[in-house]
Amino acid sequence: MQLLHTIRAKFEPILSLWLPETAALQASLERIVASRDASLADYQANVAMPLQKIVGKPPLEIAEDIVKGLRVEDLCSEVGIAGGGYVNLRLSHAFLESALEMAYQSEKIGVEGAREPKTVVVDYSSPNVAKPMHVGHIRSTVIGDSIAKILRFLGHHVITDNHLGDWGTQFGMIIYGYKHFRDEEAFQKAPVAELGRLYRVVQRIIGYQSLVTNLPTLERNTVLAAEKLQSVTEKQAAAPNDKKLQKELKSASNAAKESVAELESAKQAIASAQSDTLFLERCDAHPQLESRVLKETSKLHHGDQENLGLWEAFLPHCKEEIHGIYERLNVQFDHELGESFYHDMLPAVIEELMAKDLAAPSEGAICVFLDGFDAPMIVQKQDGAYLYSTTDLATALFREREFEPDACLYVVDHRQSEHFQKLFAVLQKLGLTHTTFKHVSFGTVMGQDGKPFKTRSGENIGLESMLDEAIARAWEVVCNPNRIKSFGMELTDEEKRDIANKVGIGAIKYADLSHNRTSDYVFDMDKMVQLEGNTAAYIQYSYARTRSILRRASGEEFQITDWPAAAIQIAQPAERALAMQILRFEDTLVQSTHDYLPSVVTDYLYELAKLFSSFFDQCPVLKAESPELIRSRLKLTELTGRVLKKGLEVLGIETVERM
Ligand code: ARG
Numbered sequence: 001m002q003l004l005h006t007i008r009a010k011f012e013p014i015l016s017l018w019l020p021e022t023a024a025l026q027a028s029l030e031r032i033v034a035s036r037d038a039s040l041a042d043y044q045a046n047v048a049m050p051l052q053k054i055v056g057k058p059p060l061e062i063a064e065d066i067v068k069g070l071r072v073e074d075l076c077s078e079v080g081i082a083g084g085g086y087v088n089l090r091l092s093h094a095f096l097e098s099a100l101e102m103a104y105q106s107e108k109i110g111v112e113g114a115r116e117p118k119t120v121v122v123d124y125s126s127p128n129v130a131k132p133m134h135v136g137h138i139r140s141t142v143i144g145d146s147i148a149k150i151l152r153f154l155g156h157h158v159i160t161d162n163h164l165g166d167w168g169t170q171f172g173m174i175i176y177g178y179k180h181f182r183d184e185e186a187f188q189k190a191p192v193a194e195l196g197r198l199y200r201v202v203q204r205i206i207g208y209q210s211l212v213t214n215l216p217t218l219e220r221n222t223v224l225a226a227e228k229l230q231s232v233t234e235k236q237a238a239a240p241n242d243k244k245l246q247k248e249l250k251s252a253s254n255a256a257k258e259s260v261a262e263l264e265s266a267k268q269a270i271a272s273a274q275s276d277t278l279f280l281e282r283c284d285a286h287p288q289l290e291s292r293v294l295k296e297t298s299k300l301h302h303g304d305q306e307n308l309g310l311w312e313a314f315l316p317h318c319k320e321e322i323h324g325i326y327e328r329l330n331v332q333f334d335h336e337l338g339e340s341f342y343h344d345m346l347p348a349v350i351e352e353l354m355a356k357d358l359a360a361p362s363e364g365a366i367c368v369f370l371d372g373f374d375a376p377m378i379v380q381k382q383d384g385a386y387l388y389s390t391t392d393l394a395t396a397l398f399r400e401r402e403f404e405p406d407a408c409l410y411v412v413d414h415r416q417s418e419h420f421q422k423l424f425a426v427l428q429k430l431g432l433t434h435t436t437f438k439h440v441s442f443g444t445v446m447g448q449d450g451k452p453f454k455t456r457s458g459e460n461i462g463l464e465s466m467l468d469e470a471i472a473r474a475w476e477v478v479c480n481p482n483r484i485k486s487f488g489m490e491l492t493d494e495e496k497r498d499i500a501n502k503v504g505i506g507a508i509k510y511a512d513l514s515h516n517r518t519s520d521y522v523f524d525m526d527k528m529v530q531l532e533g534n535t536a537a538y539i540q541y542s543y544a545r546t547r548s549i550l551r552r553a554s555g556e557e558f559q560i561t562d563w564p565a566a567a568i569q570i571a572q573p574a575e576r577a578l579a580m581q582i583l584r585f586e587d588t589l590v591q592s593t594h595d596y597l598p599s600v601v602t603d604y605l606y607e608l609a610k611l612f613s614s615f616f617d618q619c620p621v622l623k624a625e626s627p628e629l630i631r632s633r634l635k636l637t638e639l640t641g642r643v644l645k646k647g648l649e650v651l652g653i654e655t656v657e658r659m
Contacts, residue, residue, distance in 0.1 A: 001099055001102065001103065001110045001111075001112065001583060001586055002112060002586050002587060002590065003043075003099075003583055003584060003586075003587055004032070004033075004034070004043075004587045005587075006075070007032060007043050007072075007075065007089065008029045008032050010070060010071065010072050010075070011029060011032060011045060011047065011066070011070070012025070012029065013069075014065075014066055014069045014070065015028050015029065015047060015066075018051055018054050018055055019051075019054070028047050028050065028051070029047075031045065031046045031047050031050070032044070032045040032046075032047065033046075034584065034587070035088070038577065038580070040082070040088060041080070041088035041089055041090055042089055042090055042091045042580060043088075043089040043091075044086055044087070044088055044089070045066075045086065045087040045089070046084075046085075046086055047066070047087070048060070048062040048063040048066065048084075048085030048086075048087070049084060049085050058085075059084060059085025060081065060084075060085050062085060063081045063085040063086070063087050064081065066087055067079055067081060067087060070087075072089065074095065075089075075091055075092065075095050076089050076090055076091055076092055076095070077090050077091070077092035077093070077094075078090035091580070093570045093576075096570055096576070096579050096580070096583065097567070097568050097569065097570060099583050100568045100579055100582065100583065100636070100639065101567070101568055103582065103583065103639060104564075104568070104635060104638075104639050108153070109585065109639070109642050109643055109646060110583070110585070110586065111153065111154070111585065111586045111589070112586065113153075113154050113155030114154050114155045114156055117155050117156050117157055118156050118157070118406040118407060119156070119157045119158075119159070119403060119404060119405045119406050119407075120151055120156055120157070120158050120159070120405060120406065120407045120408070120409065121158075121159045121160075121161060121399050121403055121405045121407070121408045121409065122144055122147060122148045122151075122158060122159070122160050122161070122409045122411065123144075123161050123162075123163050123395075123408070123409065123410045123411065123412075124140050124141060124143070124144020124145065124147075124148070124160065124162070124409075124410075124411035124412075125137060125140050125141040125144060125145075125162045125326075125331070125333070125411075126140065126162055126163040126164060126165065126412070127164065127165065127322060128164075128165030128166075128168055128170055129164055129165065129166050129170075129315070129318035129319060129321070129322060129338075130166075130170045130171055130173075130174050130195060130199060130314065130318045131165075131170045131199060132196065132199075132462060132463070133321075133322055133325060133463055134454075134462075134463070135445045135453050135454075135463070135466070135523070136413050136444070136445065138325075138329075138463065138508070138512070139413075139442055139445060139512050140411045140412060140413070140442070141326070141329060141331055142329070142508075142509045142512045142513060142652065143411050143440070143442055143512060143513065143517055143598060144160070144409075144411035144440075145160075145329075145331045145652045146509075146513055146598040146601075146650065146651045146652050147409065147411065147440065147593075147596050147598065148160050149649070149650040149651070149652060150589055150592055150593060150598070150601065150650045151593060153589065153646075153650050154586075154589055154590065154593065159334050159335070159403050159405070160333045160334045160335070161333060161334065161335040161336070161337055161399075162333040162335070162336040162337075162338075163337065163338065163339070163395065164319075164336060164337075164338030164339065165338065165339055166315060166318070166319075166338035166339055166340045167300075167301075167338065167339040167340040167343060167391075168297070168339065168388075169293060169294065169297050170199065171296075171297060171300060171311055171314070172293040172294060172295075172296040172297030172298075172300065173198075173199055173202040173203065173206075173293050173296075174195050174198050174199055174202070174314060175296045175297075175300065175307055175310050175311070175314075176202055176289070176292060176293050176296045177195075177198030177199065177201055177202045178195075178198055178310060178314075179296075180286065181198055181201050181202075181282075182194065182198060183197075191314075191317040192317050192318070192320060192321045195314060195317060195318065196321075201282075202289065202293065204273075204279070205279075205282060205283050205286060205289050206289050206290045206293070207269075208269075208270070208273045208279075208283055209283060209287070209288070209289060209290065210290065211266050211269055211270055212270060214266065215263075215266060215267075215270070218259070218262055218263045218266055219263060221259045221262075221263075222256075222259045222260055222263050225252070225255050225256040225258075225259040225260075226256055228252050228255070228256070229249075229252045229253055229255075229256040232245065232248050232249050232252045233249060233252075236248070236249045298383070298385060301343070301385065301386075324464075325463060325464070325467075328464075328467055328505065329467075329505060329509070329652070330505070330652065330654070331652065337395075337398075339391045342391050342394040342395055342398065343391075345394040345397075345398065346386045346390050346391065346394055348394075349379070349390055349393050349394045349397065350366060350379060350380055350386075350390070352397075352430070353366075353368060353379060353393075353426075353430075354366075356429075356430070358426070358429050358430070359379060362376065363382070364382035365378050365380060365381050365382050366378070366379050366380040367379065368422075368426050368429075370422060370425050370426070372425075373418075373421070373422060373425075377389050377422045377423075377426060379393070388419070389419065389422070389423060392419075392423050393423065393426060393427070393430075396408065396423070396427050396432065396437070397430070397432075400432055400435065405435055406434075406435065406436065407435065407436040407437075407438065408435055408436070408437050408438070409438050409440050409596065410437075410438070410439050410440060411440045411442070412439060412440075412441060412442075413441065413442065413444075414441040414442060414443055414444075414518070416439070416441070417439060417441055420437075420439035420441075421439075423437075424437040424439075438596070440517070440596045441517075441518065442517040442518065443515075443517070443518055443519045443520035443521065444520045445512075445520070445521060445523050446520050446521065446522045446523065447522070447523060448522060448523075448524065453523045466508070467504070467505065467508065469525060470504035470505065470507050470508050470525060470528070470529065471500050471501055471503075471504030471505070472500075472504070473504065473507075473525055473526075473529045474499075474500045474501075474503035474504035474507060474529050474537070475496065475500035475504075477503075477529050477530065477531060477537065478499055478500065478503050478531065478537065478659055479491070479496040479499060479500055489658060491658065495656075495658070498656060499656050499658075499659050502540065502653075502654040502655070502656055503529065503536065503537050503540060503656075503659070504529065505653075505654075506536035506537070506540060506648070506653040506654065507525075507528040507529045507535060507536050507537060508528065509536065509651065509652055509653055510528065510535060510536035510539075510602060510651065510653060511523070511524075511527075511528040511535075511536075513598040513599060513601075513602050513651055514534055514598075514599055514602035514603070514606075515599065516597065516599050517596075517597060517598070517599065534602065534603075534606045536648070536653055538606070538609055539605050539606065539609050539644060539647075539648060539653075540648065540653070540655055540656065540659060541659055542608075542609035542612055542613065542640075542644055543641055543644040543645055543648070543655045544655070544656060544657060544658055544659040545612075545616070546612070546637050546638065546640055546641030546644065547641060547657045547658070548658065549616075549621055549622070549634070549637050550634065550637060550638055550641070552622065553621075553622060553630075553634050558622055560630065560631065560634065562631065563630075563631040563632075563634035563635050563638070564635065564638075566628060566631030566632055566634075566635060567628070567632065568632050568635050568636060568639075569628065569629065569632045571619075571629065572615075572618060572619050574611070574614050574615045574617075574618040574619055575615060575619055575633075575636065577611050577614070577615075578608075578611045578612060578614075578615045578636065578640065579636070581604075581607060581608045581611050582608070582636075582639055582640060582643055584604070585604070585643050585646075585647070588600060588601060588604040589601065589650070598651060601647060601650065601651060602651065604647065605644060605647045605648065608640065608643060608644060608647070609644065612637075612640050612644075615636070615640075619633060620633075621633040621634060621637060
């Protein structure tokens with residue numbers, strides 16, 4: 001049930017008399033919202049004030065006219081006007097009860113779904129294989145999966161695609177590593193681990209060589225920064241009250257400190273590498289490794305038989321690794337069309353851009369110049385190589401032909417925002433104007449130290465061990481013997497493992513989802529597995545609590561099983577508040593799709609769980625005063641449980657029946 005839509009529809013005929021234009025009418029209808037203060041109203045319409053000029057009357061009189069014309073007897077028990085011309089609506093118990101009954105009877109708990117279903121492609125997760133997957137990719141995976149599930153549940157046609165980076169430089173790295181550093185036996189035994197090791201060996205050499213090459217520049221920067229600081233210091237001393245100079249001095253001093261720190265850390269890294277003679281020998285034997293790696297990559301892209309053969313041999317192993325993570329996260333994709341899939345389509349992209357006069361040669365490369373950007377989008381390099389952008393253009397054109405989407409979402413780290421702005425601008429120029437392209441960007445996961453969160457120095461095992469740790473913590477919090485005993489529960493080891501797994505994985509997902517996706521957030525394992533607060537465990541526990549009440553009702557002591565046939569009655573304020581929240585489920589889901597914010601859903605579930613807890617405290621269920629009320633409350637309990645479960649499900653989080 002889309003409550004908000006139902007209420008707005010009641011205002012529409014009246015408002016359209018004053019606002020014949022669709023856009024203005026729509027804007028006005030959007031001023032009808034759920035009230036923040038339930039003691040005043042359930043819904044509030046702040047439409048009269050902005051109509052003052054159009055109607056030529058004071059807002060209070062306009063509000064009176066609106067109320068006179070409003071036919072809401074079937075929905076509301078009270079319609080009032082507050083100062084300033086607000087129209088306040090209170091839904092009637094009769095309406096709430098019948099809406100709850102409808103929700104109870106429906107398989108989708110009353111969710112009617114989109115009137116105009118859209119086709120939406122969701123591009124998410126998309127890690128670069130052969131490189132260790134990092135926590136940013138988990139965030140993309142979890143947010144993307146949830147957006148896809150919410151849209152699907154609302155009846156949209158969703159196509160999910162994992163745009164794997166399976167064709168980039170990292171393959172040049174492992175191909176080079178394999179040719180020069182491989183341990184054949186280790187590769188035969190555990191190819192994934194050996195490829196990971198080769199990646200790190202090559203990466204370390206490249207890192208060292210670039211530090212050494214960069215050292216003179218870093219030294220020069222330090223000198224320049226010190227000189228700058230000196231001159232600003234002198235100027236500032238001559239004019240101590242000049243605010244601008246004070247600021248300049250501060251930033252010059254910071255810059256000087258930073259460049260010294262950078263130089264020092266480079267020197268330290270070089271010194272520590274130099275104490276490893278074996279490593280140094282390797283570095284000497286493979287000078288300018290970065291360009292050698294680029295050559296291997298380029299050979300691969302030009303169809304070199306040996307490299308193509310190695311790529312084909314490596315790819316399944318690389319995929320196996322990330323598929324293991326997806327399995328643990330319980331995430332599946334409709335498609336997994338990686339970058340390599342588009343390789344043969346790239347020349348045609350350049351041709352099309354040239355034919356339409358959108359791209360032009362510039363300094364040997366081919367570029368698309370765009371208004372409003374400092375740099376053009378390069379689509380082919382001097383040496384003929386294509387870029388990430390070229391592949392993304394080919395991908396968008398392919399999806400257009402294949403899926404004819406209304407919208408295409410890219411769930412990717414905020415650091416790629418310029419790339420996507422340019423991409424979307426070029427796609428517009430290519431005529432893809434009927435598709436909405438959107439970069440659903442997200443912030444960085446930070447460690448407790450205030451720096452981007454890294455799983456144990458970025459090693460392959462990092463992510464896996466992060467999941468293991470969450471599960472172990474969940475076990476400690478939820479399955480510890482004292483807690484289980486105090487609840488009088490008896491759980492088998494298998495049940496405990498299942499609970500710890502669902503709570504642990506749920507904790508990681510929920511933490512990612514409950515923080516507004518656009519901001520950075522601090523990864524805090526202790527907090528995320530807690531049973532109190534806005535956490536997965538609290539919502540999962542609330543669900544399990546509804547189940548335990550229903551089990552008790554139908555158990556030996558009470559033997560009640562006929563509550564589904566009973567009528568729901570709303571007697572107490574806590575019951576009413578719970579009922580309102582249940583009925584706002586669909587509005588919440590719809591709202592979360594407006595800006596693709598799963599946190600709207602987590603906030604809703606947290607509120608629902610708290611309201612259930614107050615309901616349970618204030619309204620006895622099995623000891624209610626009449627058999628009818630017992631059954632009504634059992635029904636409300638069951639309905640709450642179903643919404644909690646479905647709400648978690650669209651977030652990709654599983655539930656357990658007991659915990
Ligand atoms: N592979 C890229 C990365 O790890 C993300 C790809 C996102 N999707 C896309 N169509 N560009 O940074």
